[in-house]
Amino acid sequence: MRTPLIEMRNIHKQFGGVVALDDVSVTLHRGEVVGLLGHNGAGKSTLIKILSGAYEADGGEILVDGAPVTIRSPRDARANGIETIYQTLALADNLDAVANVFLGREIVTSLGRLNDAAMEHATSDVLAKLKVVDLKSVRAPVSSLSGGQRQSIAIARAIHFQAQILIMDEPCAALGPQETAMVANVIQELKRQGLGIFLISHDLHDVFALADRLTVMKGGRVVGDCHTADVTQDDVLAMIITGRPPA
Amino acid sequence: MTDLSSPKAPADHLSAQELADHKARVMNDKKKDLIQKFAALASLLLLIVVFSATSDAFFSVSNGMTIGLQVTSIAYLGIAATCVIITGGIDLSVGSVLALSGVVAALAVKAGVPIPLGMLAGILVGGFCGFLNGVCVTQLKLPPFIATLGMMLVARGVALQITGARAVSGLGEAFGELGNGALFRVVRIGSDGFPDVIFPGIPYPVIIMVVLALGVSIMLSRTTLGRHIYAVGSNTEAARLSGVNVNRVTLFTYVLSGTCAGLTGCVLMSRLVTAQPNEGVMYELDAIASAVIGGTSLIGGVGSISGTVIGAFVIGILRNGLNMNGVSAFTQQIIIGLVILLTVWIDQLRNRR
Numbered sequence: 001m002r003t004p005l006i007e008m009r010n011i012h013k014q015f016g017g018v019v020a021l022d023d024v025s026v027t028l029h030r031g032e033v034v035g036l037l038g039h040n041g042a043g044k045s046t047l048i049k050i051l052s053g054a055y056e057a058d059g060g061e062i063l064v065d066g067a068p069v070t071i072r073s074p075r076d077a078r079a080n081g082i083e084t085i086y087q088t089l090a091l092a093d094n095l096d097a098v099a100n101v102f103l104g105r106e107i108v109t110s111l112g113r114l115n116d117a118a119m120e121h122a123t124s125d126v127l128a129k130l131k132v133v134d135l136k137s138v139r140a141p142v143s144s145l146s147g148g149q150r151q152s153i154a155i156a157r158a159i160h161f162q163a164q165i166l167i168m169d170e171p172c173a174a175l176g177p178q179e180t181a182m183v184a185n186v187i188q189e190l191k192r193q194g195l196g197i198f199l200i201s202h203d204l205h206d207v208f209a210l211a212d213r214l215t216v217m218k219g220g221r222v223v224g225d226c227h228t229a230d231v232t233q234d235d236v237l238a239m240i241i242t243g244r245p246p247a
Numbered sequence: 248m249t250d251l252s253s254p255k256a257p258a259d260h261l262s263a264q265e266l267a268d269h270k271a272r273v274m275n276d277k278k279k280d281l282i283q284k285f286a287a288l289a290s291l292l293l294l295i296v297v298f299s300a301t302s303d304a305f306f307s308v309s310n311g312m313t314i315g316l317q318v319t320s321i322a323y324l325g326i327a328a329t330c331v332i333i334t335g336g337i338d339l340s341v342g343s344v345l346a347l348s349g350v351v352a353a354l355a356v357k358a359g360v361p362i363p364l365g366m367l368a369g370i371l372v373g374g375f376c377g378f379l380n381g382v383c384v385t386q387l388k389l390p391p392f393i394a395t396l397g398m399m400l401v402a403r404g405v406a407l408q409i410t411g412a413r414a415v416s417g418l419g420e421a422f423g424e425l426g427n428g429a430l431f432r433v434v435r436i437g438s439d440g441f442p443d444v445i446f447p448g449i450p451y452p453v454i455i456m457v458v459l460a461l462g463v464s465i466m467l468s469r470t471t472l473g474r475h476i477y478a479v480g481s482n483t484e485a486a487r488l489s490g491v492n493v494n495r496v497t498l499f500t501y502v503l504s505g506t507c508a509g510l511t512g513c514v515l516m517s518r519l520v521t522a523q524p525n526e527g528v529m530y531e532l533d534a535i536a537s538a539v540i541g542g543t544s545l546i547g548g549v550g551s552i553s554g555t556v557i558g559a560f561v562i563g564i565l566r567n568g569l570n571m572n573g574v575s576a577f578t579q580q581i582i583i584g585l586v587i588l589l590t591v592w593i594d595q596l597r598n599r600r
Binding site for chain 1: 480484490
């Protein structure tokens with residue numbers, strides 16, 4: 001069997017007395033989209049925040065390409081090629097597209113000054129690669145952009161920095177139908193390039209269209225793991241609600 | 248669950264409509280920003296014109312120098328306050344911290360420490376106060392308003408305590424050099440034996456203001472640190488998730504604010520050649536007002552040094568011009584209060600999108 005791109009083994013996390021994750025194990029392969037499903041509070045977001053470095057696990061281990069890694073901060077996650085695109089569109093509104101793509105990893109000249117020309121060039125390049133062409137200006141504050149354009153900038157951030165593993169938390173929740181289709185195209189393209197993608201969504205329709213495999217969580221545990229082709233939406237819905245695999 | 252298979256045509260129509268709305272909104276935003284940028288400068292020019300017309304003495308070299316000197320202290324504090332406010336914080340302690348720094352410098356000099364070292368000690372005390380503010384905000388997670396309110400009382404109390412609430416005087420002429428001296432000043436002893444100032448020169452406080460304004464402005468617009476300051480104020484969570492060390496950036500702005508307050512204290516006390524433990528009361532409000540008049544948003548994420556310097560001049564010229572016209576100190580307070588209300592209201596309008 002191939003070595004998974006990501007393997008999270010026996011992850012445990014609790015907040016005070018509340019157990020958020022109880023012995024959770026998930027895997028993700030290259031070129032695969034895994035949909036993480038479950039109700040609010042099922043533990044999807046907590047699991048993903050551990051992988052992206054926003055939380056630290058209380059127990060368990062994370063392996064990238066078969067090698068154990070320590071992830072204590074978003075920086076650690078990034079160093080391992082893990083990038084996250086958040087539901088809340090985590091962009092700094094008053095900054096422009098260029099500043100957002102490079103936030104926390106700015107290109108500086110030898111004198112320590114920001115090299116805006118280089119960053120602007122790279123931003124335009126990566127947005128062109130994502131076929132985002134209707135952007136008025138990469139130098140306008142992102143608060144003036146549409147939801148789809150903002151999502152594109154978040155994705156551009158990840159792509160530019162050679163992400164291997166992409167975590168997308170409700171990538172289409174704030175988007176209209178056309179923009180959702182645009183994001184779906186981008187996901188297909190990223191799959192072709194061999195990235196592994198965790199997709200978190202409440203929207204079964206979205207997930208069935210995009211994911212190769214589904215992992216269902218309930219009450220902080222994994223209750224089901226199946227290939228999208230083998231199940232129907234009703235099976236999965238039943239799994240989410242009852243927490244039992246389909247008969 | 249959203250249904251993605253909704254009919255295509257209405258969606259197309261909607262997004263075209265949305266696009267038009269969006270374009271209109273962008274235009275509107277640009278217009279608003281432009282208005283804000285020029286409103287401060289225009290009101291500054293208007294003030295100069297009005298005061299020049301109403302008072303003969305207003306538009307003169309010597310009064311220009313006076314204004315320049317008066318504005319410097321507001322500007323030092325305002326420049327640092329801008330950085331703090333851009334991160335979404337506030338520093339209410341600068342007026343007290345400048346008093347503490349000034350008396351520490353004076354007491355050190357009195358005790359025999361060389362003047363530059365004494366003043367450096369004062370500035371370091373200011374920086375340390377700022378550091379404590381920053382620690383309270385980033386580590387103890389206190390709201391900036393409360394953390395710096397506490398420091399405001401503590402620093403003032405310490406300044407009064409160590410001086411016994413008395414002014415520290417008899418510091419010697421050299422102590423006044425920083426506040427009263429000037430670069431390129433040409434003085435000739437006249438035939439009557441009195442010194443004749445041929446060229447007033449550029450006062451040191453003004454030089455410091457220019458250097459500070461340029462330095463901080465470059466830091467904000469051209470360095471990683473500056474960009475992170477805007478990012479923290481714009482969306483703290485996004486900045487943190489992007490790997491920005493939010494605590495360090497925030498801490499830096501408070502240390503900068505405290506250090507600038509220390510500098511202000513030294514310059515002010517030097518100008519008076521006396522250290523007053525009750526100097527600088529309410530200066531923090533002038534600093535915040537100058538930043539806000541200059542377009543810094545109290546919500547965070549927006550602001551510029553050029554705006555703040557204009558704001559500092561608006562306040563300085565307003566005070567000076569009202570004085571020149573014999574307006575009473577009470578009426579001045581009322582007018583400046585109204586100006587602040589007006590500018591914050593403009594700020595609100597700008598952010599109501």
